[in-house]
Amino acid sequence: MATPKTAEEIRDVNTRYHTGAASHYDAKWGIDWGMVGRDQVLTKVEKALGGPLPHFGRSLEVGAGTGYFSLHLLMAGAIDQAVCTDISPGMIEALQRNADELGLDVATEVCDAEALPFADESFDLVLGHAVLHHIPNLEQGFAEFFRVLKPGGVVIFAGEPSRNGDRLAQLPKRAATTVAPAWRAALRAGRSSAGDSDGGACNHELEQHVDVHAFVPSDLEAVAGDAGFEQVNVRGEELLANWFGWTNRALEATAAPEDVPMFWRQYAFRGYLALQKVDRSLLEGRLPATIFYNLLLSARRPA
Numbered sequence: 039m040a041t042p043k044t045a046e047e048i049r050d051v052n053t054r055y056h057t058g059a060a061s062h063y064d065a066k067w068g069i070d071w072g073m074v075g076r077d078q079v080l081t082k083v084e085k086a087l088g089g090p091l092p093h094f095g096r097s098l099e100v101g102a103g104t105g106y107f108s109l110h111l112l113m114a115g116a117i118d119q120a121v122c123t124d125i126s127p128g129m130i131e132a133l134q135r136n137a138d139e140l141g142l143d144v145a146t147e148v149c150d151a152e153a154l155p156f157a158d159e160s161f162d163l164v165l166g167h168a169v170l171h172h173i174p175n176l177e178q179g180f181a182e183f184f185r186v187l188k189p190g191g192v193v194i195f196a197g198e199p200s201r202n203g204d205r206l207a208q209l210p211k212r213a214a215t216t217v218a219p220a221w222r223a224a225l226r227a228g229r230s231s232a233g234d235s236d237g238g239a240c241n242h243e244l245e246q247h248v249d250v251h252a253f254v255p256s257d258l259e260a261v262a263g264d265a266g267f268e269q270v271n272v273r274g275e276e277l278l279a280n281w282f283g284w285t286n287r288a289l290e291a292t293a294a295p296e297d298v299p300m301f302w303r304q305y306a307f308r309g310y311l312a313l314q315k316v317d318r319s320l321l322e323g324r325l326p327a328t329i330f331y332n333l334l335l336s337a338r339r340p341a
């Protein structure tokens with residue numbers, strides 16, 4: 039397909055791709071609904087804030103996907119009331135199924151982050167994970183986040199790809215592609231038919247067009263500051279964990295999902311968690327935000 043150029047085309051590709059991916063999304067990304075997942079979410083939110091997690095009343099998540107952040111924050115008692123939105127109707131259906139299975143009450147809405155159908159000053163927290171890099175007009179997005187937040191309200195984003203991190207991640211991805219045939223032979227795994235794990239070959243094609251930004255920290259600081267936010271903080275997280283994660287993911291993507299043995303999946307998951315700890319204790323806070331793979335942002339609407 040031709041590269042989408044207009045904002046409307048980018049939104050359309052995102053809607054179609056994520057709806058196609060929704061039913062496999064949690065399995066593909068190893069989303070955990072137990073304590074491991076909760077610890078991941080709470081740690082990321084605390085890192086974004088640069089301190090302990092306060093209690094919030096009413097929250098709005100944009101690009102909520104299958105509910106990873108909001109549902110865990112609800113289960114942890116960190117928020118009272120969650121409103122979850124996404125541009126993809128398929129994602130919102132998957133989120134509602136997850137909420138029902140977990141016995142959680144959430145309000146949902148299919149909408150674009152740049153045009154939020156909510157009253158001014160109606161939320162205490164606006165949040166998102168791995169969504170800003172899909173939004174064509176970030177200035178308009180941040181103007182909306184500011185508008186719907188109450189004075190003194192907080193905005194938190196996590197999991198945004200940094201430009202350097204994105205470049206660095208190409209190395210392990212390339213290396214993994216080179217060794218993939220030997221890796222599959224060692225595990226006696228068959229080849230994947232392109233895109234099967236993600237909703238089919240058509241979705242595989244769309245996937246290349248859904249990301250529209252990779253950031254340097256100052257981009258995010260500027261867009262939040264220009265929208266009127268204060269106390270803007272951008273931090274970086276995960277370097278070794280991401281190299282390891284992307285290598286394994288690139289290998290796994292070449293194999294039929296049912297042929298990847300459980301011992302391998304456990305090695306990949308546990309290795310990732312162990313390297314996250316190394317990143318956290320040795321690298322984060324010591325190295326500049328710009329070299330990490332993920333960026334996290336927090337800011338406040340002036341009181």
Ligand SMILES: C[S@@+](CC[C@H](N)C(=O)[O-])C[C@H]1O[C@@H](n2cnc3c(N)ncnc32)[C@H](O)[C@@H]1O
Pocket residue numbers: 049052053056057100101102103104105106107123124125126129149150151152166167168169172173174
């Ligand atoms: C990478 S997924 C992340 C989902 C979820 N936040 C998570 O962490 O699992 C990005 C999500 O953003 C949504 N999205 C993409 N463009 C959007 C837009 N313009 N407005 C709202 N949501 C959007 C997609 O449909 C998708 O569910």
